[in-house]
Amino acid sequence: MLVVAVGGSPSARSRSGVLLEQASQGLQARGVEVATFQVREFDPVDLLHARFNSASVLQWQDAVERADGLIVSTPVYKASFSGALKTLLDLLPERALEHKVVLPLATGGSIAHMLAVDYALKPVLAALKAQEVLHGIFADDSQIAYGQGSAAPQLADVLVQRLESALDTFSSALARRPRPVAPGVLNDRLLRSHFSI
Numbered sequence: 001m002l003v004v005a006v007g008g009s010p011s012a013r014s015r016s017g018v019l020l021e022q023a024s025q026g027l028q029a030r031g032v033e034v035a036t037f038q039v040r041e042f043d044p045v046d047l048l049h050a051r052f053n054s055a056s057v058l059q060w061q062d063a064v065e066r067a068d069g070l071i072v073s074t075p076v077y078k079a080s081f082s083g084a085l086k087t088l089l090d091l092l093p094e095r096a097l098e099h100k101v102v103l104p105l106a107t108g109g110s111i112a113h114m115l116a117v118d119y120a121l122k123p124v125l126a127a128l129k130a131q132e133v134l135h136g137i138f139a140d141d142s143q144i145a146y147g148q149g150s151a152a153p154q155l156a157d158v159l160v161q162r163l164e165s166a167l168d169t170f171s172s173a174l175a176r177r178p179r180p181v182a183p184g185v186l187n188d189r190l191l192r193s194h195f196s197i
Ligand SMILES: Cc1cc2nc3c(=O)[nH]c(=O)nc-3n(C[C@H](O)[C@H](O)[C@H](O)COP(=O)(O)O)c2cc1C
Pocket: 009, 010, 011, 013, 014, 015, 016, 017, 074, 075, 076, 077, 078, 079, 080, 107, 108, 109, 110, 111, 112, 113, 141
């Protein structure tokens, strides 16, 4: 089982990145392989000029194609998801999320914008034909505290509980995901099947 985790913050010190990392570790503890992509690690020229054929963009497209599911984590910017994340999602081919389950995560400065995932990100995921988009997690900035020096960031207990519950739901959704059957295999199964009335 492969999950692609994508971080949409341009900032290196990133609360949505902390949430994504916590989710990735939780999935790995459940036996899921996770491949992580951060939008800030792409060449900005590739993103702004929509270079579909650059090596890193091809690698991103390939990982998404092979993935069973995605975790998409974004900061709320101007009541929406980050524009940087949009440039990366724009580089995916049509129907790129077909047969895939998606768990959205977001962090924001105000709970007034906690629905940004629902009204801004989910329509984009639906346009990419995601099979199932789960209820996301929104954390406000006060729920993720940076530690002093090199100390690990601390997540509020209530956030950890919500994330664990979302990861349980996500791994169940991954497990029951119907696998597409290759046309040749389907044809073979039909030929071998026996009907009785
Ligand atoms: C340019 C910019 C715009 C923002 N716009 C909003 C906003 O509209 N609503 C909100 O709740 N928070 C907003 N914030 C706060 C961030 O969403 C919040 O601090 C978030 O946790 C940052 O995530 P990051 O650390 O992963 O980049 C904004 C922050 C920046 C830098």
